[in-house]
Amino acid sequence: MSIIEKAANRFEQTKGDLTPLSKIPLKSPSEQNSKIINDHRARNSDRKTIAQVEINLANLHQLGMITPDQGKTLAAQEFRGIKRSLIQNAFIKGAGAIHHGNLIMVTSALPQEGKTFCAINLAMSIATEMDHTVLLIDADVARPSVLRTLGLKSAVGLMDILLDEKLDLADAMFKTNVDTLRILPAGTSHRHATELLTSQAMSSLLNEIANRYPDRIVIFDSPPLLPTTEARVLASQMGQIVMVVEAEVTTQHAVKEALRQIETNPHINLVYNKSKAFAGGSNYGYGYYD
């Protein structure tokens, strides 16, 4: 049976390593409630220390997303299950080691299925509970939304590093008020953004990240697979893939097509997102949300 058929079968049965993730009540993040501690736009290539941004964690918690010290939320509970095998796979040593195993791409067939939601929650979950440093990279350069979702202002990032060889990763990366969480924003919007994502410079950067930070989990919020070609190029360079499937919205055809594009990667985890299966009956105080 091909990996597509296996995954599609799991998708139909909603079991195996397809993890259901409940739909959680969210409000819009408030931009006023967060602040940039060091003005990153003032940074230059001489930047010695990594700048820091402050995420308003209370606001994020109110949105139903994972924050430190809030262990009992529904999201925290569900992401524990999702991250376990990802972390194990990331750090296998010796013969079974996965090439670029610590590079984890979060993607989906189509826009709006929950890639950013899952990428941020996964990053926060691993950073706050597993004692691993996490680098969250916004690689959905055509529709970047990591910073906006965290309530942070736009900043230099991935695109700028790819375009300017004098810029180093550390020049665009931010520390956050979550000690073990770093962020690399998508950066300045660029009309050749999608080409840059599939460029040799991007491949080199991925190698550099994997080699320079072998102890870190690196999570990529990525473009969707079906409308674009860059996501599949990215996927071919990632150790592991989390594919988000929107419950009752993504068609089986779309899932199969998307899986076909990443078939060469043997480490694919499906997340069945916005599922109502557990929301109504959970012990965490969430009801049904349409």
Ligand SMILES: Nc1ncnc2c1ncn2[C@@H]1O[C@H](COP(=O)(O)OP(=O)(O)O)[C@@H](O)[C@H]1O
């Ligand atoms: N499990 C979830 N529960 C509640 N809302 C969700 C969930 N996953 C995603 N969303 C919401 O769905 C919308 C699309 O999610 P987003 O992560 O931005 O999608 P994508 O990055 O795939 O385009 C956002 O408003 C997001 O907050």
Ligand SMILES: [Mg+2]
């Ligand atoms: Mg997104």
